[in-house]
Structure formats: structure tokens, C-alpha cells
Amino acid sequence: MMIHLAAxxxxxxxxxNTSPLTKRSIYLFTAVALVSLLGLADATYLTIExxxxxxxxxxxxxxxxxxxxxxxxxxxxxxxALVGAAAYFTVFALATLSAxxxxxxxxxxxxxxAAMVLVSVWLIYLQAFVIRSFxxxxxxxxAISFVMGILLSVQYALAYRRR
Amino acid sequence: xxxxxxxxxxxxxxxVALGSAWYxxxxxxxxxxxxxxxxxxxxxxxxxxxxxxxxxxxxxxEPAHSMGTETARxxxxxxxxxxxxPCGQFHPILKKMHxxxxxxxxxxxxxxxxxxxxxxxxxxxxAAEAAGMQGKFWEMHHLLYENQKTWHESFDVRPIxxxxxxxxKIDVEKFKRDINSDFVAKRITEDGKRARSLNVxxxxxxxxxxxxxxxxxxxxxxxxxxxLQAELxxxx
Numbered sequence: 266m267m268i269h270l271a272a273x274x275x276x277x278x279x280x281x282n283t284s285p286l287t288k289r290s291i292y293l294f295t296a297v298a299l300v301s302l303l304g305l306a307d308a309t310y311l312t313i314e315x316x317x318x319x320x321x322x323x324x325x326x327x328x329x330x331x332x333x334x335x336x337x338x339x340x341x342x343x344x345x346a347l348v349g350a351a352a353y354f355t356v357f358a359l360a361t362l363s364a365x366x367x368x369x370x371x372x373x374x375x376x377x378x379a380a381m382v383l384v385s386v387w388l389i390y391l392q393a394f395v396i397r398s399f400x401x402x403x404x405x406x407x408a409i410s411f412v413m414g415i416l417l418s419v420q421y422a423l424a425y426r427r428r
Numbered sequence: 429x430x431x432x433x434x435x436x437x438x439x440x441x442x443x444v445a446l447g448s449a450w451y452x453x454x455x456x457x458x459x460x461x462x463x464x465x466x467x468x469x470x471x472x473x474x475x476x477x478x479x480x481x482x483x484x485x486x487x488x489x490e491p492a493h494s495m496g497t498e499t500a501r502x503x504x505x506x507x508x509x510x511x512x513x514p515c516g517q518f519h520p521i522l523k524k525m526h527x528x529x530x531x532x533x534x535x536x537x538x539x540x541x542x543x544x545x546x547x548x549x550x551x552x553x554x555a556a557e558a559a560g561m562q563g564k565f566w567e568m569h570h571l572l573y574e575n576q577k578t579w580h581e582s583f584d585v586r587p588i589x590x591x592x593x594x595x596x597k598i599d600v601e602k603f604k605r606d607i608n609s610d611f612v613a614k615r616i617t618e619d620g621k622r623a624r625s626l627n628v629x630x631x632x633x634x635x636x637x638x639x640x641x642x643x644x645x646x647x648x649x650x651x652x653x654x655x656l657q658a659e660l661x662x663x664x
Contacts, residue, residue: 302441309445313452354445358438365434397581398545 287427291364293420297374297413298360304353304409311346311402332400337391349406352381356413375421378413385410488538488622489615493565495526496534501663502637502656505536507623509631510553510572511546511580514647518632519573521649529656537569539619540631548585550616551607555589557615558606559598567596 286294315333332338338345356377362370385407392399492505506522508515526535539557541549552572559568571592572579579588593603606612626635634646636659645651 305441305445306448309449310452313449316453350445354442357441361434361437367434 286364286366287423289423290420293416293423294360294364294371297378297416297420298357298364300409300412300416301353301356301360304406304413305350305357307402307406307409308346308350308353311406312344312350315344315346332392332396332398332403335391335396337388337396352377353409356381371420371424375417378410378417381410382414484625486618486621486625489618492536492538493560493569494534494536495566497531498534499531500534501532502529502659503534503536505538505635507538507540507619507626507628507631507633509540509542509546509549510556510569510576511549512542512631513576515632516573516576518634518646519570521647521652523570524649525652525656528653529660532660533656537565538622539616540623540628540633541616542631546580548579548582551585551589552579553616554607554612555592555603557612558603558609559593559596561606561611562598562602564596564598568592571595 311333315338340348356374359370359374359377363374388403389407392403504522504525506518508518522535526533539553541553543550556565556568556572559565572589575588575592579585582588589607590600590604593600623633626640630643632646633643634641636655641652641655645655
């Protein structure tokens with residue numbers, strides 16, 4: 266639905282702020298926006314678990330306590346999951362604006378997602394070699410970042426070929 | 429209108445995300461503060477002829493490992509896993525409360541090794557129980573928690589636990605035999621059955637006079653102190 270709305274709006278809005286996009290680019294930006302929602306849900310859930318203290322607990326169904334009770338789970342006094350939730354929401358906003366043809370959005374989106382992919386690699390390294398324990402929610406978040414990275418790489422490659 | 433559309437979509441998602449966060453936080457807080465029914469351990473433990481009804485709380489291993497007098501006004505029953513990091517963090521808090529509240533507080537420890545994620549948890553529980561057979565359960569309990577990071581990373585924990593047995597001056601040969609005994613295995617199973625009957629889903633889980641304390645409360649020294657003081661005040 267968002268794809269049709271974006272394509273429709275794109276044809277009608279012809280201002281200095283927007284640029285023409287191919288249908289494929291609109292699809293890719295929309296896919297990034299949708300995938301980022303999964304990351305947003307994952308990070309929101311983890312943030313709440315962190316705030317209420319539940320994530321730190323060892324439970325029968327999840328083995329995240331080693332990871333989520335480690336010092337790496339907090340950045341400057343803020344839960345890392347909250348930073349992640351903010352990042353995923355920003356990705357969603359930028360991908361939506363990109364799909365609607367806002368010129369400034371794709372550049373910031375690419376930089377942000379690249380940073381998220383790098384952070385995800387760093388977090389996987391920490392889980393594997395420093396904490397020596399994996400958390401499925403964190404791995405899911407990393408997978409989401411990689412998928413977004415791949416989608417945007419394809420989009421970038423297509424845009425580069427068109428030039 | 430069309431120009432506003434992406435912003436409307438973004439704001440809608442923000443609203444849904446904030447709403448979900450609020451709902452999850454509320455649900456999580458409510459779940460953690462639900463009080464458990466009082467334990468029926470005393471009622472069932474002495475009646476070995478009648479099989480326990482499935483709805484009753486399992487008594488757990490008898491006698492339970494406890495610190496403090498039976499007449500204490502507050503009983504804290506902890507379900508713990510020696511390999512669980514938050515249990516290790518809770519250990520000094522509980523020790524401090526025990527020192528502060530003295531005779532007014534009794535602490536019971538129940539084994540609840542989460543074997544799926546902690547490969548040495550059963551070995552550690554067995555070591556504590558084997559030490560308990562020589563009357564040194566709490567000494568081993570303290571050593572296991574205080575050195576959790578050391579043995580947690582080891583491949584073979586047996587020599588480490590035997591070293592602890594030497595340190596607390598118990599018969600190491602008997603300790604080595606007892607650690608694999610049916611008696612020790614049965615005690616761990618009995619505690620596990622009690623955990624299950626009380627719907628314990630994780631560690632550490634602490635019951636204060638039969639009511640489950642919220643996890644954030646037990647992990648916060650001042651919050652736990654307040655809860656204990658309030659219980660004492662209510663008992664007066």
C-alpha cells in the first residue's frame with residue numbers, strides 16, 4: 266500500500282525537495298522501512314525488558330542474561346536497546362521519506378544503516394569473544410541491520426548504474 | 429495532503445511504538461508484582477503417606493538449606509542457579525541484608541539450575557549439595573557465587589570445586605563420591621519440583637514470606653531493604 270501511495274504521491278509532488286525515483290527504488294526503500302519496523306519492535310521489547318529489569322534475569326526460555334547484564338548493554342547510562350530503538354525509528358522515517366522522493370533522506374539513511382551494520386558486527390564480536398554468550402534478540406537485531414544494509418546496497422548500485 | 433502523507437505515516441508508527449512500549453512496560457510491571465500464594469511446604473512435608481495433590485506446592489528438598497532462626501519474622505526463599513550472573517550479583521545484596529536484619533531474617537536457598545544455558549549449573553548445584561552433606565553448604569554456596577566468573581569460563585569445573593572443598597576443610601574423597609550420589613540428584617530434583625509448582629520462571633526468584641518479590645526490587649539493595657522493613661513493620 267505504501268508503495269502505491271509513494272508512487273502516486275511522487276508523481277503529484279514535483280517540488281525542489283523531491284527527486285524522481287524508479288519504481289524499483291521505491292520498492293527497495295519501502296522494504297527497508299518495513300524491515301526496520303521488525304528491528305523497532307525487537308529493540309522496543311528489549312528496552313522495556315531492560316527498564317523493568319526482566320532482561321537481566323536468567324530465565325528458562327532465554328539465555329540473554331549474560332549479554333544483557335554485561336557492561337556493554339548500557340551506553341552512557343542509557344540502555345543500548347533504547348539507542349537501537351531510536352536508530353530503527355530514524356531508519357523507518359528516512360526510508361519512508363526516501364520512498365516519497367525526499368532528496369536529503371537517502372544519503373543520511375545510507376550513512377545511518379552503514380553505522381548500524383558496523384555496530385552490529387562489533388556487538389556480534391563482543392558476544393562471541395568477550396561475553397562468550399549469545400542473545401537471540403541481539404542476533405535478530407543484527408540480522409535486521411544486515412538485511413537493511415543489503416537492500417540499500419542494491420538500491421545504491423542501481424542508482425549508480427543509472428547515472 | 430499528499431505532501432504530508434509520509435510525515436503522517438512516520439508519526440503513526442511513532443505513536444504505535446510508544447503505545448506498545450507503554451503497554452509492555454505496564455504488563456511487565458504487573459506480572460512481576462503478582463503475589464504468589466503462601467507456601468504449603470509445612471503442611472505437606474510431614475505427611476509422607478499421602479501423595480501430594482497436583483495443585484499443592486511441592487515442599488522441595490527436606491531439610492531445606494537455611495540461614496537464620498526458624499522463628500524469624502521474615503523468610504526469604506531464593507531459587508538460584510550458581511552459574512547465573514544476576515544470582516551472583518544478588519548474592520552480596522542478600523548477604524548484606526542477612527547481616528543487617530540478623531535474627532529477624534531467615535534465608536532459604538533452593539537449587540534451580542538452568543541447564544539449557546548454563547552447562548556447569550548442575551555440577552555447581554551438586555557441589556553445594558555434596559558440601560551440605562558434610563554440613564558446609566553455605567560455605568560452598570558463598571565460594572561458588574564469589575568465584576562464579578572463574579569457574580564459569582572453565583571447561584572442566586571438577587578440580588576447581590574439589591579445590592573449594594579443600595578450602596572449606598571437608599573430606600574431599602567423600603565430597604567426590606557424594607557429588608554424583610542419588611541423594612544429591614534427588615535434592616536438586618525436589619527443589620526443581622518446588623520451583624515448578626510455584627511457577628518460578630527464572631533466577632534469582634525470591635519469595636518473602638510466601639510472596640514473590642519483583643525482580644527489580646531484589647536486585648536493588650535499597651529497594652530490598654525497604655521491602656524487608658515494610659514486612660517487619662506489618663508484622664508488628
